[in-house]
Amino acid sequence: MRKLRVLMLGWEDQPILNGGVGKACFHLAEALAKQVELTMIVPQADHSALDHHAEVVGLDELNLAEVKQAPVAKTFERFATTHRVPAALFPYEEPAGQIEPSMDDEDAVINASSADVAAPTVAEEPAKPAVVNFPNGKPQINVTQGARGTLNFEVIQFARYAARLASHKEFDVVYAHDWMTFLAGMEIKIQRKVPLIVHVHSLSFDRQVGEPLGWIYELETKAMNEADMILTVSERTARMITKRYGISAKKVQVVYNGADVVIPEPVTPLERKQVTFLGRLVAQKGPLQFLKVAKQVLKQDPEVTFVVAGHGPQLEEAKQMVRRLGIEDSVTFTGFLAPAKASELLKNSTVFLLPALSEPFGLAAIEATLAGLPVVITHQTGAAEVLPQASVADCNDTAGLAELVLNLLQDTELRKKQVEANQKAVKQLTWGVTADQVMENLHSVLELQDERRSIV
Template sequence: MLTYLYKIPLPVHHKDEKSKMKKLRVLMLGWEDQPILNGGVGKACFHLAEAMAKQVELTMIVPQADHIALDQHAEVVGLNSLDLTEVKQAPIAKTFERFATTHRVPAALFPYEDPNVYYTGGAQEEEVELDEETVSSLENTAAPTEAPKAAETTFSDGKPEIKIVSGAKGTMNFEVIQFARYAARLASHKQIDVVYAHDWMTFLAGMEIKTQLKVPLVVHVHSLSFDRQVGEPLGWVYELENKALHEADMILTVSERTARMISKRYGVSAKKIKVIYNGADRVAPSAVTSTKRKQVTFLGRLVAQKGPLQFLKVAKQVLKKDPEVRFVVAGHGPQYEEAQQMMRRLGIEDAVTFTGFLPPAQAEALLKNSSVFCLPALSEPFGLAALEATQAGLPVVITHQTGAAEVLPEASVADCNDTEGLAEHILQLLQDKTLRKKQVEANQRAVQKLTWESTADQIMESLHHVLLLQEQN
């Protein structure tokens, strides 16, 4: 791995020196209202905020999602009889208020939607004009729609806080502009040292706050247009990413693969890119799972970049040599119907089960009852599910296009288009108990070193480094 290309020499502090350092005031622009809707990235943002709050004065600004949006993004389409209330209501322990000052703004931001067909909640859209200043940071932006009406309460100091939104929803680009507007309004009443923004939905807000408060901007890239569109991206999301990556004072990425892509595809200097791998939940690793059931599982959103269609092609190859193997596709997403059609076209419907969305507890139970985890991703910046599968005692089969391959030393890896190679890995792991044990135990040792606390420490060093550079300039 070309790790040295993206390493930034950061100041080294002894424990006593750290205790004397100024406690940073960090404004974090988060991903979702509660970490239950958007898979790995929402989970990563939550755990990073939780760990960082022990070291900084942390303020969170996150989008507010309404019940219609929650229903849409937690659709249960499979065989399981799940109660949607499990999805709508996150437990108290999983809310940001537990460790950070949290403000919500009226924008229903769901990062994996197609901006051109964004959810409208059934409301009639009306086109209105926005002033040039509002949209100056976006190029090729489609006409937004009427702004939702927001009810305001007050801070203890009498300043406005946005809490409730009602009315029509617009296109995704409008929601991003809404988020930027209100986030900047909230930030104007804060004293912060650095703004820390996660992925393209929050980049416009981050740039606006940087300009307004004259503080450095650190962006954390979990996914790029090149990943989500699996090809050559066009349109305003790519333009927004490109502008933000150049405007940012530092870029954090979840893998070397993403760092190289930013440098190559966006023309950003590698000197301001730092790789910081995601952490993993602190859980005791499970024993190596059994192969009695011969069950291979895919767990994730059903979107092109994660390769659910590839998974079915791999299943077809496996079944040619071992018809007793069963396959589970767990998750929801825009490729659900297409995946079912492909399953029938391949003639493997008797061997494949679609579960729909699974809450965390059920997803964990599924993994522990499986034999092999397979993520044949076409372009996956990291892939937290591969780490979760490892902790559950599964050997993992992933692609060279998956960032998690950089941290799982014994994962079985093949190219995303090599369905026969991926199938051979699966068959080998189902047949060779010694290989299964060796792979799982080695990967579990590696995962135990990846904690959210260590990830947060690296982020903290990066934030201090950015402020140091600002002082020097």
């Protein structure tokens, strides 16, 4: 019996680029490739990572002028001709960097059968892609000189060329991760008449922490309506999809993220009082709330130190808040940390605090648990569903979060009890288990498709 052929669409294949989503896609692809014939299309690829497991295609290394569309009923040729554009791929940074597309240029409009969105004006491209470096570990495809393209345009460009590449390949299902790949997934579904599964790692409502109305929200809505199945990383995200997007709950399945380390460290000894935040410095993860909690803790225990590890658009605002709160001597900013450094930081910490305003899952909380730390998280964090002894409070309850931190710093037995219970739960969260659940859902979608075809 031949293996299932899966075309996976991701935005990166390395786990250190844009945080949790890249990490999740990498480990999930690695686990899935043991069971399926996997082809992965990403904007850029590091072939040392996944090539021995799957075919990985990075658009950055192709001469896009030579990527031609195989004959199909519908193609992306209906809206643009350019093959190379600047692409600064930061899909999880602040919304201010996302410019709404103009509807003035009729030539830029994508046919509504794929998505009700528009592309900026397209310019001619050079014949050969340029060689690029990735500053600070951030991904970029700089194939032309000039101004940075808008993020929506980059997503459209990815969709066009991913669809062209897919037109030359044989596969049974297309599997798209997060909104940046949804447009490509929809077009490939139309072209190849295969089922589309979308995997939601976060939503506009998480990233913008409010009422997002605009291009990305509309793309998410369109894709989830067009998809044959939606996978989510938590029950919290599943509820948000049904409530905020009007999607039937029957179409949504929860598949929790896995852990890339299955052997947990012993409970961290209380040699110091250090509370750590690890993640992108964006509003949804609550770095500013972390500092407010720090201020409350320091009022009762001035010996506690706080570490903020990560980079992001709120870094400068966070540094200003530290000065305003008068806690400069107790707070350290490390900037971006590579995985080994991040692991070392966790092992030298005492408590992990993620006061997220809206976090679909929160892989960092799992990593902290495996490092032997008790975790303080919010009711707005999906990881609370899989960590039975996490200390949990509302994201806006600064005093309550501070009290939870202080309790863990003061009570050794409480820390040990929580860590051991959470580590026991995390042992069941392997990427292999996650991949098995994804496989079950892929097969169920294909079986349903076969039943429909037999009726016709």
